[in-house]
Amino acid sequence: MKVAIIHYWLVAMRGGEKVLEQLCRLFPQADIFTHVVDPAVLSPTLKRHRIVTSFIDRLPGARRHYQKYLPLMPLALEHLDLRGYDLVISSESGPAKGVVTDPDAVHVCYCHSPMRYVWNMYHDYRGGLGRLAGSALVPVAHYLRWWDTVTAARVDSFAANSGNVARRIRRYYGRGSEVVFPPVEVDDFTPTRDHDGFYLVAGQLVGYKRADLAVEAFNRSGRPLVVIGAGEQLDALRRMARPNVRVLGPQPFDSLRSHYARCRALVFPGEEDFGIVPVEAMASGKPVLAYGRGGALETVVDGRTGLFFREQSVDAINAAVERFEATERRFSTEEIALHARGFHADLFRGRMAGLIARSLTAAGHDPGDLAALAAETELAAEPSLLAPPAPLPPRQRAAG
Missing domain, CATH: 3.40.50.2000 (Glycogen Phosphorylase B;)
Structure with missing residues (x-):
């Protein structure tokens, strides 16, 4: 199976990049596509993969000021050539899910959040800018909201990193999603x-x-x-x-x-x-x-x-x-x-494998080892990993 993983930008190793690392462990053969990359910050796991950048990476000062090129990122995503990929996984927080795939490809989006700066935190971000930059954001954000909503239809299945984000996906995209908590080591x-x-x-x-x-x-x-x-x-x-x-x-x-x-x-x-x-x-x-x-x-x-x-x-x-x-x-x-x-990285990989396997099966593709991996992960996990975290049962005694 030919797999592409789309990540918004690779300029630091934070929570989103930890998710990307685990996706790379699931698919060691995958190619990574991103807008901007700083090779100096990449982990050994990510360095083992072929990384393709959009034209944003070749613009002046892109590694430091990538967010200033936000209005160009929808165009840059759609310019990426994903012909021949059977499975596309987008890691969405900045623009990532709007890629154009082959008609028969399966596209699964792991959504950290719909873009905060145009949706739930728009007024916070705009208020933190100067008057000129804040005014310029108004038409850009309007365009990005339209594009972001339209491109949600290009996704076959959404995974949300929390119930909190699942509600945003429903509100802004009109789509359901499966909650898969992000991996924690x-x-x-x-x-x-x-x-x-x-x-x-x-x-x-x-x-x-x-x-x-x-x-x-x-x-x-x-x-x-x-x-x-x-x-x-x-x-x-x-x-x-x-x-x-x-x-x-x-x-x-x-x-x-x-x-x-x-x-x-x-x-x-x-x-x-x-x-x-x-x-x-x-x-x-x-x-x-x-x-x-x-x-x-x-x-x-x-x-x-x-x-x-x-x-x-x-x-x-x-x-x-x-x-x-x-x-x-x-x-x-x-x-x-x-x-x-209950937030173990093994559980993340198992649940993502299960979601992707179901998406592939629904599209008529062979999920290969993914379904077996999902089942094995659930069966082999410690009792604390078998279900999403829930309130602990009442204790019989206080403990210091």
Whole structure:
């Protein structure tokens, strides 16, 4: 089977690229198509594949300023030559699913989210631009919404990375989807009961993730906080942080893993489509204090693996920290880590294999080993991997 995987751009190794790596493990023979690639950031897994770029990659400054070429990306996608490919898998968050395939090809889209900057976060993005750029975005976004909706019809099957995103797919595209939670390498983390007293914020430091709220909350309370990540807010967070708040910036994985293991709890103040960071913290046995919207509702069990606060405010974060400290002994390191295993990368591959096999069968193609792989993954998985994560059953006793 000749397989093409379409990914929006390859300029960093973040959550979307982790999904791409797992798709590449499913299809080691696949070719990757993307708008822009920075070879220096690619993982060894991705480097083993043939990578084809659109003409965007040859435009001035594309690796750093690829988002400025967004209006050209629909045209660039449709210019990609996918003749002869039997299976096309698009990884959609930026423009990716709008490719033109052979009539008999099967197209499965793994949707991290419909493009946020023209749909659910349009007004946030527009408000963050200057007056001139904000005005220019209006007609561009109108065109992209039309194109994005029309090209949804080119997809045979949608996989959504969460129920949260599945609702957006239904709202914006009028299509159903199957929820397949993204892969988390939970085996990379060791559950640890002890802590060094500090709270942790980790992830991209961009506006909608609201790390600024956490910094201000801990500025006021005086509790120790560590912030790890890179992004446009990094310098501003360093300027506003008081001595009890350490803004470390980007850190290597070993440092991040160490901070997960040594923190008292993770603070997660943003609304995410899914959110891999809370699952990594839980795989380390640590509770998550999260804003109760978006993907956190599908990963964190309130009162069991963490606590929710219901509004994005400094007062709400500090109130959640106080509630956590008053009930901290009720949280079990072992149960939190067990819950995180429900998002294991093996489960992602098995469920994607099953979805793709059903799509191929429906189109009259032979799914090959995919159906068997899906069945074997479900049968061989640990009990915690057999079903999507659900609230843990009541415990017979409290555990510290």
